[in-house]
Amino acid sequence: MPTGRKTILPQSGFSTRSVHAGHDNSNDPHRSLITPIYQTASYEFEHVSDLWDFYEKRSTRLAEYARYGTPTQRALELALAALDNAENALVTSSGMNAITTALMGLMQAGDHFVCLAEGYRGTFKLFDQHLTRFGLSLTYCDLTLAAIEKACTPKTKVIFLELPTNPYLKLVDLEEVVRFARTKGLMTVVDATFASPYNMNPLDYGADLVVHSLTKYINGHNDVVAGAVLGSKELVEKIKPVRNLLGSNPDAHMCYLISRGIKTFALRMEKHNRSSLAVAEFLEKHKNIERVWYPMLASHPHHALAKKYLRGGSGIVTFTVEAKDDSQTERLKASTAFVEALKIPTHAASLGGVESLVHQPTVMNYYDLSPDARLAAGIPDNLVRLSVGIEDTDDLIADLDEALKRI
Numbered sequence: 001m002p003t004g005r006k007t008i009l010p011q012s013g014f015s016t017r018s019v020h021a022g023h024d025n026s027n028d029p030h031r032s033l034i035t036p037i038y039q040t041a042s043y044e045f046e047h048v049s050d051l052w053d054f055y056e057k058r059s060t061r062l063a064e065y066a067r068y069g070t071p072t073q074r075a076l077e078l079a080l081a082a083l084d085n086a087e088n089a090l091v092t093s094s095g096m097n098a099i100t101t102a103l104m105g106l107m108q109a110g111d112h113f114v115c116l117a118e119g120y121r122g123t124f125k126l127f128d129q130h131l132t133r134f135g136l137s138l139t140y141c142d143l144t145l146a147a148i149e150k151a152c153t154p155k156t157k158v159i160f161l162e163l164p165t166n167p168y169l170k171l172v173d174l175e176e177v178v179r180f181a182r183t184k185g186l187m188t189v190v191d192a193t194f195a196s197p198y199n200m201n202p203l204d205y206g207a208d209l210v211v212h213s214l215t216k217y218i219n220g221h222n223d224v225v226a227g228a229v230l231g232s233k234e235l236v237e238k239i240k241p242v243r244n245l246l247g248s249n250p251d252a253h254m255c256y257l258i259s260r261g262i263k264t265f266a267l268r269m270e271k272h273n274r275s276s277l278a279v280a281e282f283l284e285k286h287k288n289i290e291r292v293w294y295p296m297l298a299s300h301p302h303h304a305l306a307k308k309y310l311r312g313g314s315g316i317v318t319f320t321v322e323a324k325d326d327s328q329t330e331r332l333k334a335s336t337a338f339v340e341a342l343k344i345p346t347h348a349a350s351l352g353g354v355e356s357l358v359h360q361p362t363v364m365n366y367y368d369l370s371p372d373a374r375l376a377a378g379i380p381d382n383l384v385r386l387s388v389g390i391e392d393t394d395d396l397i398a399d400l401d402e403a404l405k406r407i
């Protein structure tokens with residue numbers, strides 16, 4: 001496993017890897033403690049023979065041109081690989097770009113892939129409105145192995161799983177899916193954004209590639225949009241030209257910010273895990289709450305899978321608030337009154353940062369559907385998704401309690 005500094009062993013604990021992995025100042029005359037921001041578009045070849053060396057050993061030379069990567073970016077990639085037990089990693093300009101790059105690298109026109117029917121709606125829009133325009137086809141299926149098997153065709157190349165899912169935090173038995181995929185020669189790609197490498201490492205269960213939106217827990221500060229693809233040396237090399245030719249490398253400053261965020265990754269995740277479990281337990285007992293989904297609650301439909309695959313539940317708690325009646329109008333009124341009464345969580349898109357954010361799927365990701373279509377898509381209008389930040393848990397619970405009195 002590449003870890004930058006020689007002293008950081010692959011078996012070092014997660015926090016040690018978070019703080020140190022990726023940084024390598026052995027060729028730096030200033031011995032900088034932190035990997036610098038290489039704000040340059042291009043790099044000098046000192047000798048013409050460097051060029052020959054470069055073409056022959058393309059992957060070993062650190063930098064040529066910023067669209068192919070910068071030393072700041074490479075330090076981030078090595079850190080990410082160390083955190084996800086991957087041989088190599090590629091960072092990209094967004095989580096969406098990581099998904100696009102991975103799938104473009106693995107498939108070609110005429111191929112088919114299978115995708116779980118529950119997940120981030122942006123991903124579904126990318127698949128339905130764009131990837132299918134370029135000759136790829138896909139089948140959505142339920143979250144069971146039987147449904148995945150049934151959805152596969154002789155043209156299937158990839159099984160794409162978002163685990164846990166957005167917004168209900170559901171899972172599938174990854175080991176079973178990987179076993180099936182291997183018997184059929186299929187690739188398994190896991191979007192593990194909601195778990196983050198702190199809570200789950202899909203490569204350990206045999207997944208071929210992992211993708212992350214670094215925008216969420218890994219950067220953790222709600223100030224950068226970026227993504228990553230991780231896997232074996234061979235697969236990452238195979239898909240790297242897609243990213244380099246699409247030009248979707250994040251710039252060096254973004255990479256620096258994410259590397260900075262990673263230093264406190266373990267501390268932040270520990271707090272997200274603890275605080276969101278306390279929030280989920282509080283909400284579950286509250287009379288103005290209809291239902292709560294949090295994978296570490298015994299009431300979650302996939303709690304047994306969560307215990308098998310997740311070290312913690314991360315920071316998302318999804319719930320429905322009680323409404324006067326079951327009409328979508330009353331449901332929307334109740335969730336709106338609740339969201340507007342909250343003082344600490346900000347009503348905003350995204351998740352996984354230090355600030356708590358609250359999100360009404362009805363008016364954000366699903367705004368363009370009619371109330372009935374939303375319901376059919378599994379999104380009732382009293383649904384709320386809370387991204388629990390790292391504020392004091394007692395303050396968050398007191399704020400939720402006050403806001404629930406308003407509905």
Ligand SMILES: Cc1ncc(COP(=O)(O)O)c(C=O)c1O
Binds near residue numbers: 094096193350
């Ligand atoms: C599970 C999941 N995957 C991917 C993405 C896309 O990430 P980005 O916004 O960094 O492109 C999101 C965004 O919310 C997400 O929730």
